[in-house]
Amino acid sequence: MLDLEGDTRCDAQQAEADAAPLIVARGLSKGYGRGGIVLDGIDLDIRRGERVALIGANGSGKSTLLKSLIGLHPISGGTLTCFGHPVGPESGRAHRLRMRRQTGFVFQKHCLVRRRSVLSNVIHGLFGEPGSWRAFSHSLAPLEWRDRAMQALGDVDLAHKALHRADALSGGQQQRVAIARALVRRPRLLIADEPAASLDPVSGVNVMELFTKLCRTQGITLLYTSHDMAHAMDYADRIVALKGGRVFFDRPVTKVTPADLRDTFDG
Amino acid sequence: MVDQRLQAPDRFRRFSAVNFVLLVALGAIILVSMGQVAPSPQQLAQGLPGMANLIGRMLPPNLEPDFLARVALRMIETFQIALVGAVLGIVVSLPIAWCAARGVSPLGRGNILVKAFISFLRTVPDLVWALLFVASIGLGAVAGTMTIMVDTIGFCGRFFAEAMEDAEKEPQEALAAIGANRPSILIGAILPDILPSLINSSLFALEKAVRSSVVLGLVGAGGIGQELKVAFDLFQYRNASMIILAIFAIVLLMEICTDKLRARLT
Numbered sequence: 001m002l003d004l005e006g007d008t009r010c011d012a013q014q015a016e017a018d019a020a021p022l023i024v025a026r027g028l029s030k031g032y033g034r035g036g037i038v039l040d041g042i043d044l045d046i047r048r049g050e051r052v053a054l055i056g057a058n059g060s061g062k063s064t065l066l067k068s069l070i071g072l073h074p075i076s077g078g079t080l081t082c083f084g085h086p087v088g089p090e091s092g093r094a095h096r097l098r099m100r101r102q103t104g105f106v107f108q109k110h111c112l113v114r115r116r117s118v119l120s121n122v123i124h125g126l127f128g129e130p131g132s133w134r135a136f137s138h139s140l141a142p143l144e145w146r147d148r149a150m151q152a153l154g155d156v157d158l159a160h161k162a163l164h165r166a167d168a169l170s171g172g173q174q175q176r177v178a179i180a181r182a183l184v185r186r187p188r189l190l191i192a193d194e195p196a197a198s199l200d201p202v203s204g205v206n207v208m209e210l211f212t213k214l215c216r217t218q219g220i221t222l223l224y225t226s227h228d229m230a231h232a233m234d235y236a237d238r239i240v241a242l243k244g245g246r247v248f249f250d251r252p253v254t255k256v257t258p259a260d261l262r263d264t265f266d267g
Numbered sequence: 268m269v270d271q272r273l274q275a276p277d278r279f280r281r282f283s284a285v286n287f288v289l290l291v292a293l294g295a296i297i298l299v300s301m302g303q304v305a306p307s308p309q310q311l312a313q314g315l316p317g318m319a320n321l322i323g324r325m326l327p328p329n330l331e332p333d334f335l336a337r338v339a340l341r342m343i344e345t346f347q348i349a350l351v352g353a354v355l356g357i358v359v360s361l362p363i364a365w366c367a368a369r370g371v372s373p374l375g376r377g378n379i380l381v382k383a384f385i386s387f388l389r390t391v392p393d394l395v396w397a398l399l400f401v402a403s404i405g406l407g408a409v410a411g412t413m414t415i416m417v418d419t420i421g422f423c424g425r426f427f428a429e430a431m432e433d434a435e436k437e438p439q440e441a442l443a444a445i446g447a448n449r450p451s452i453l454i455g456a457i458l459p460d461i462l463p464s465l466i467n468s469s470l471f472a473l474e475k476a477v478r479s480s481v482v483l484g485l486v487g488a489g490g491i492g493q494e495l496k497v498a499f500d501l502f503q504y505r506n507a508s509m510i511i512l513a514i515f516a517i518v519l520l521m522e523i524c525t526d527k528l529r530a531r532l533t
Contacts, residue, residue, distance in 0.1 A: 072444055100446035111441035113459045124455045127447035136454045178441070185445060 020084060021045040022189050022221055023069055027078035029245075030061070030068050038064045040245040041078065046189070051215055051222040053236035053253075055229070057265050060242040062225040066193050069223075070103050071096040083188065101128050104182025104220075106192040110174040114167035118158065118177050121166050122149040125181040138162075145184075152180040156210060172203030179210065183218075190214070192224035196231060204228065208235045229261055325508035334506060338494065338513050345480050345490035346517065348411040353476035355412070356419025357469050363420060364427030365453060371431050371439075373449050382428065389421030393479045397488040408489030415476045415483075423472050430464040431457055466532045470525040477521045481514045 023046040030039040039061045046052055054062050067073040069080065071087050080087045082099050104125075112121045119138040126135045126145050134140045138149065153159045156176035161169060166177060175195060182190055192211065196204030208231050215222050226232050232239055232253075239256050241248040241264040248264055249256075282290070306314070365372065367385055372378035396417050400410035431453075438456035447455060458465070484492025491510060498507040 067444075070444060072440070097446045097448060100444060103445065105441065105444035107437065107441055107444075109437055111437040113438045113456055114435075115459050115462065124442060124447075125445055127442055127451035127455050128445065132447070132451050133454060135451070181441075182445065191444075 021047045022083060023223075024081040025069070025078065026080075028065075028068065028075055028080055029077040030064055030073060031076045038245050039068065039075075042242075042245075042247055044240060044247065044250070046221060046223055048188075048221055049215070049219060051212070051235060051237045052224075053232035053239045054223065054225040054242065055227075055232050055239060055261075055264060056225075056242035056248070061245045062242055063193050065242065066105075066191050066223070066225065070100050070105065070191065097128060101185060102188045104179075104185060104187035104190040106175070106178050106182050106190065106195050108194040108197045110171070110178045110198075112166040112174055112177055112181075114165070116166060117163050118153065118166055118169065119146070119149055119162040121177055122152055122180045122184050125149075125152075125184040148186075149180070149184050152184040153177075155183060155214065156180045170203075172199050172206060175199060175203070175207055176210065179207070179214075183214065186218075187220060189221045189223065192222070194225050194227065196226065196228060204231065211235065321504065324504040327505065328509035328512055329503075329505040330509070334509070338491070338510060341484075341491040341494045342513055342517055344408055345484075345492075346477070348408050348415060348483070348488075348490050349473065349476040349480040352412040352415025352480070353419050353469075353473045356416040356476075357423050357472060359416070360420050360423035360427050363424045364431060367424060367428040368431035371434075371449075371453070371457065385421060385424035385428070387421075388417055389425060393418045394482070394486055397483045397486045401487045406487040406489075411480060411483040411488035411490055414488055415480055418479060419472045419476060422475060423468055426468040427461075427465060430461040430468070434460045463532070467529060470529050474518075474521055474525050478518055481518070 023044065025042050025044040028039055028042040028044070029037060031037045042061075042065060044065075054065065056062050064073055068075050069082065069087075071082075075087075083102055085095060085099065087096065087099060113124065116124075117138060120136075123135050123138050123141045123145055126132060126141075126148075129135070129145075131142070134142060135145065138146060141149070150159055150162065153162055156179055158173060158176055158180065161173065161177075166174060169177065175198075179192075179195075190211070195211070196207050199207060211222055211224070212235050214220055222236075224236075233256070236253055238250070238252050240250045241260070243264055249260055251260075363381060363385065366374050367378050367381035369378055372381070374381065393414055397410060397414040400413045404410045404413065434457045438460065439452050442452045442456050480490050480492075481495075482492045484490040484494065485496050487493065491514060495507060495510045495514075498504070498510060
């Protein structure tokens, strides 16, 4: 009887945790010594399963915000909760690493290790797991990791390139490898910093459609930045605009007008 | 009338007064030093017949089979000292260089202390290390191997650390973003990126080790140098010339091999 009550309590806590936003930022600020304030009192909620586009002019603080959310850039003020746990200087390195391990991060410039094979690069996504030194190379990785990496490569339609060197692939293919590396850890949250910026228009659309497919099929929450308003309007549920380090507007895509977008980038 | 803004700049930068004084002082130091330690034309003229006489006594090199066998054994020992000392030094250099590399080191700003330690190893000449190891371990090849190892750490530690500092930052940031710790970032992103540089520095270290190991015997640290010292001490100049030729052959062979390896591996 007691056990049943305990189970019920655990289920309730789990349900509550599931319903809670993955990321909650309140009054978040970030400054760089002489560089001044980059983020100034950001309030932001990212809910489970959402696709959120972060837009803004160059220098508006988009990339800094993304990196601050996972503790790559320590915040200067405000509070930040990620996956239900506070993130900040006091939260400790171990906690930050645990939180990052539930997150996939895709950078604008792919950030692959050029000399290694595509498969090894994807397996690198498992660094941080127990015995992670074996993620150094696909030759040393456990069978389960190799299978997961091949599965992730299959998800981005690059399984046939597994043994190619990363720098032998086109820009679009390298970005898909970077996405596979982010996926191999089966993240709850996928963050992408201008994932299509260095790609041609067709490859850019392909990458955005791949994100949409993955979010639908794997229930991943997506937060991405883009300078391409078509990518923001077509692939997001919600748009958060930054201007001068502050949230300029935060509303569903259906309620964003061309004037909102114009004002975001004006002056 | 030429527009003042479009006038070409001076061909040479003007010297400031301070730079001019420094330049004059440097010239004076060089001239004074040359007067004290550089050979005078008279000394050179007097020395040439002596050198010709010595070369005459060195020829022809000693080709007796017993002597050649002894030289061959010493050359093998020299090569072993160089190879083992360099390999051990390269292996030990990697973690030391990691601790010394700015922005990568797990010791944070403590990297400066490790850099200072590497500089110390490099600053002390290899013959001095050899004297220290001969005094502490005793005469023979082990002292030579230890010397080459320490010398290699001083050389590779610096170049490995610089390569790690210059490694591409984006892959490191990508691994950090998904929760990789520092050792994982080292083996996952830094080492693969700097591998050609590591191989290059290691091959140079091996070449350097072979060159160093031939003279270590002069202070009793094993290898062919010991045989060379004996030959000069006993005025056996034909033996000495044969040993010098053998040293030249092994150093040349080593350089050819490392050049070929470098071309293939990097």
